[in-house]
Amino acid sequence: MNTTKLLTFRAPAVSLVQICGFKNFKAPPNYDHIQLPERPKLRFIDKLPNLPPSIRPPKMQKRLRYMRGPEDVHNFLMHQQFGIIALGGGRLKWGHFEMMRLTIGRKMDTSRMFASWRIDSPWQPVTKRGQGQRLGGGKGAIDHYVTPIKAGRVIVEIGGKCEFKEVEEFLTDIANKLPFKAMAVSQKMMEKMREDEKWREENNQNPYTMKYLIQNNMGGCQRWVSPWDLKYFCKYV
C-alpha cells in the first residue's frame, strides 16, 4: 500500500526552473519640458471686486443660470497635468478661495510644483437683510460676493515636476471641502472620462434616449419639459 501511495504521490517528472527575476527599475519620467513660473503659489484673491470709487456696487438678481448646465470653456487642463474639477454647479465664497490657497501653499513643494487659479475672483453680489428685520423695506444690502461655477469647470491647476500621487491626497481633501461635488483629476483621468463618456453614448443598447424622446416630442413631452431639459436632455438640473 505504501508503494502505491509513493507511486501516486511521486513528484511529476518535469524540470522546475526557479526564476529569480531582475528588478525592473523604470526610468523616472522626463520633466525637461516643464518650466516653473516665478511665483509658484496661488495669488491672493480679493474679498470684494475692484470697482471704481464713483460706482455704487450694484445689487443683482440671483442669476442661477450661471451655475446651471455644463461648463463649455474652462473644461480642460491648460498645463495638461493635475487639477480639481467641479462635478456639479455651485457658488464659491471668498472663504473657499482662502481655504484652497492656504492648503495648497502649505502642502505643495514650491521648489518643484506650481499652482494657478482657473476661476475669477468673487464678483457676483449676494444680498442679505440684517438679522431680525421685518419683511418689506426693499432689497437688503450686499452681504458678500461669490463666483458661480458650472459642472465640469476646472477650479485650480497644479503642475510641475511631480506625479499625480504626490498631489492627489491634498487635492482630494480640498475637493471634499468645496460646496459642490468636485474631484482631483490628472490629464490621463480627464482623457479616460471623456473616452468612457463617448463609449457609453455609442454602446447604449436602449433605443429610447432622452434626446430622441424630447426632440421628437414623444408623448407630447415638450409640453412639460423645462427649457433646460430641452437643451441638455435632463442631464443637468
Place this chain on the structure above:
Amino acid sequence: MALFIRNAKATCETVTPLIQFKRFRGKINIQRPRPPHFEKAKYLALTKPWYLPKNFGKTNVELCSKSETLLYKKQEERNIFQEIIAQELNRWFTTSKLIAFCHYNSMSKEQEFDAYLQFKNAKMHFKQYGKKTLELAVKGTPYETVLDFYISRNLTIFSPEPEIKKLLRVLKKFPQLVLMAGIYENRLLSKDELLHYSTIPNLQMAQAGLVQTLNSASVQLVSNLNSHQTTLVSHLEQRVKQLGEE
C-alpha cells in the same frame, strides 16, 4: 344688412385678457434637486441606458482565464537594468579565453562561497545568470549555441587565462558542480575534449620543444663534424702538458 353688421360687430369684439407676469417657476436647488414629476420619472426610467455584459459574444476559448497564458505569450516589458547586465555578460564571453559551463546541484551557501573563493584565487570568475539574460547577451553572436546548456540551474566560469588544469583541480573539490562543456580559445569543447586538452601542455611549451628538437639535430651535426678535431686538439694539449712537466 344693418342687422348683419350689428351681429358681426358683436362676434368680432376683441377681448383683452388680463395678463399677470410671474417669475418662471420657482428657484432651483442645484445641490439637492427636487425629485422629478411622475411623468418625467417615467421617461427617465424608460430611457435608462443599458449595456451588453462584458463577456457577451466571446467564445469559450476567450472566456478561459488561462487562455491568455496559453494562447498569447505575454508581452514582456523592457528591462534596461537587465540589458546592462547582458552587455556585461557579452563582454565576459568575448574577452575570456576559457569558459566552462557547469550544472549546479544544490549546495550549501557556505560551500558555494568556498567554491567562489577558490575560483577567485585561481583568477576565475564564477557567475550565475538566468536564461533570459543570456539570451539577451548571446543571441545573434557566435556563442548562441551555448543557450542549450541553460535549461536547469547553471553556472558559468570565466577565465581570462586558458588554464584548464587549474579549473579541473578546483572543480574536483566540488562534486556538486558538474562540468558539461567549455569554450577554449573560441572553440566549443565537450567535457572529454577538455580533459584531453588538460593533459597537453600549452602551445608555447610545445613550440619551445619543437625548436629544441630542431636545434638539437644541427647541434649534433656540428659536434659530430668537429669531434675528431676536438679530440686531436685535446690530445695535443695533454701532450704539451706532459712535455712541460718533464
